[in-house]
Amino acid sequence: MRYFRDVGALARKDLLLELRARDTLPAMVLFVAAVFVVFHFALPESPSRLETVGLLWVAILFTALLGLGRAFVPEREQRTLDGLVLAPCDRSAIWLAKSLATFAFLAAAEVVALPLYAIFFHRVGGATIAAVVLADIGICAVGTFLGAMAVATRARDLLLPLLFLPLAIPIVVGAVGASVVDSPGRYLGFLALYDALFAVVCWASFEYVVAE
Amino acid sequence: MSAPAATIGAVGRTSRIPLPALAATSLVLVTTAIVFVFFVAPTDANQGFSQRIFYFHVSIAITAYACFAGAAWQAFRLLWKRDPLADLKSYVCVHQGVIFGTLVLITGSIWAKISWGRWWLWSSDQLVLFLVLFLFYCAYFMLRFSLDPGPQRANLSAVYALFGVVLIPVSFAAIRLAKDIIHPVVFTLHGPNFGGWILVTYCISQVAMLVLAYTLYRVELAGKQLDGRIRELREVLA
Numbered sequence: 001m002r003y004f005r006d007v008g009a010l011a012r013k014d015l016l017l018e019l020r021a022r023d024t025l026p027a028m029v030l031f032v033a034a035v036f037v038v039f040h041f042a043l044p045e046s047p048s049r050l051e052t053v054g055l056l057w058v059a060i061l062f063t064a065l066l067g068l069g070r071a072f073v074p075e076r077e078q079r080t081l082d083g084l085v086l087a088p089c090d091r092s093a094i095w096l097a098k099s100l101a102t103f104a105f106l107a108a109a110e111v112v113a114l115p116l117y118a119i120f121f122h123r124v125g126g127a128t129i130a131a132v133v134l135a136d137i138g139i140c141a142v143g144t145f146l147g148a149m150a151v152a153t154r155a156r157d158l159l160l161p162l163l164f165l166p167l168a169i170p171i172v173v174g175a176v177g178a179s180v181v182d183s184p185g186r187y188l189g190f191l192a193l194y195d196a197l198f199a200v201v202c203w204a205s206f207e208y209v210v211a212e
Numbered sequence: 213m214s215a216p217a218a219t220i221g222a223v224g225r226t227s228r229i230p231l232p233a234l235a236a237t238s239l240v241l242v243t244t245a246i247v248f249v250f251f252v253a254p255t256d257a258n259q260g261f262s263q264r265i266f267y268f269h270v271s272i273a274i275t276a277y278a279c280f281a282g283a284a285w286q287a288f289r290l291l292w293k294r295d296p297l298a299d300l301k302s303y304v305c306v307h308q309g310v311i312f313g314t315l316v317l318i319t320g321s322i323w324a325k326i327s328w329g330r331w332w333l334w335s336s337d338q339l340v341l342f343l344v345l346f347l348f349y350c351a352y353f354m355l356r357f358s359l360d361p362g363p364q365r366a367n368l369s370a371v372y373a374l375f376g377v378v379l380i381p382v383s384f385a386a387i388r389l390a391k392d393i394i395h396p397v398v399f400t401l402h403g404p405n406f407g408g409w410i411l412v413t414y415c416i417s418q419v420a421m422l423v424l425a426y427t428l429y430r431v432e433l434a435g436k437q438l439d440g441r442i443r444e445l446r447e448v449l450a
Contacts, residue, residue, distance in 0.1 A: 155358040166348035170386035208367040
């Protein structure tokens with residue numbers, strides 16, 4: 001119970017910070033809208049559903065990267081990560097709280113992005129929304145973990161996409177598959193499996209990422 | 213003087229097989245494998261001479277997997293047992309794995325060019341998987357080289373190497389799944405009747421590649437250890 005209270009407190013801190021500073025979420029929403037406009041000009045005249053769904057997922061992935069890159073910036077700028085590590089709570093709580101906060105930002109950006117996609121291109125089905133939720137869990141779990149890694153390096157923001165994209169390929173496969181086929185059960189199951197597997201790995205090994 | 217000397221002592225010999233003997237064995241095995249592949253194994257009825265590249269392609273691929281598995285194992289040992297040498301071993305394993313992985317991509321490409329007239333085919337599961345792994349493990353180097361040597365670098369590298377063994381089966385499943393949506397399976401590989409000289413040749417080249425990889429691993433490890441010792445001695449003298 002104590003563990004979840006810690007997670008709640010840490011996640012609330014991130015959400016409060018974003019509510020006051022408002023520097024991540026507006027950037028994500030603007031970015032995804034701009035990407036859609038770029039897609040319109042990059043795609044052929046009246047593109048098929050298959051083409052636009054693929055690009056929707058590219059847009060979601062890059063928007064997520066934008067948010068993930070910012071996730072540990074406040075900790076770095078204010079030097080609060082040392083404090084968090086020293087706090088008398090399980091280290092994996094830091095990862096879980098940060099993932100939850102990133103998930104909230106990404107979901108909020110998608111609440112704008114998906115209707116926008118529906119207006120600009122094609123309508124969004126129930127399977128796509130289910131895929132978005134499952135993919136978001138995986139993206140945030142793995143991405144937050146790698147974000148914590150990247151922020152410890154000299155290269156910082158440069159490194160996160162390099163570390164993240166190879167690991168995100170299975171998410172893209174599952175998500176695009178679920179969005180385009182008639183019976184998406186298999187792809188959604190695969191996404192859920194990915195989420196569970198990597199969430200456990202991240203949860204178990206986060207200790208080593210922040211510990212000196 | 214005594215503290216660095218103690219650490220130098222800890223970086224001792226890691227295996228009892230002497231390096232020259234290992235090098236000689238891998239030379240003999242690789243030569244035998246080449247002789248068997250080109251002169252003993254029968255020419256495939258469907259694919260002809262070009263099929264012979266498979267003996268190398270497949271055995272190199274399995275060797276690369278073995279390297280990545282070794283890297284993950286050493287990473288696990290580092291995190292679990294705090295073995296001071298495990299970080300270096302894990303890194304050398306990944307390095308060898310990337311070298312062999314690149315060879316898989318090259319041999320696969322040559323084979324694709326000869327069989328289907330194109331240098332790259334997205335329909336070959338193994339090739340796509342190796343491309344993903346290649347990107348993943350190249351990022352490993354980026355991560356490692358942008359950290360200062362120390363326990364944090366060892367930890368982060370180890371955790372990332374462990375992610376690799378989770379990623380391999382997941383990516384493989386993903387690539388299989390993606391085939392159904394992106395394009396149907398256009399061709400299936402009609403494997404030869406696996407037996408007789410084909411099996412013998414394959415086994416020899418497989419063993420040869422594994423021993424070669426192990427030899428290279430030992431050479432690189434010895435070199436890296438020597439570097440470390442020289443650096444320590446310099447620090448003592450400075």
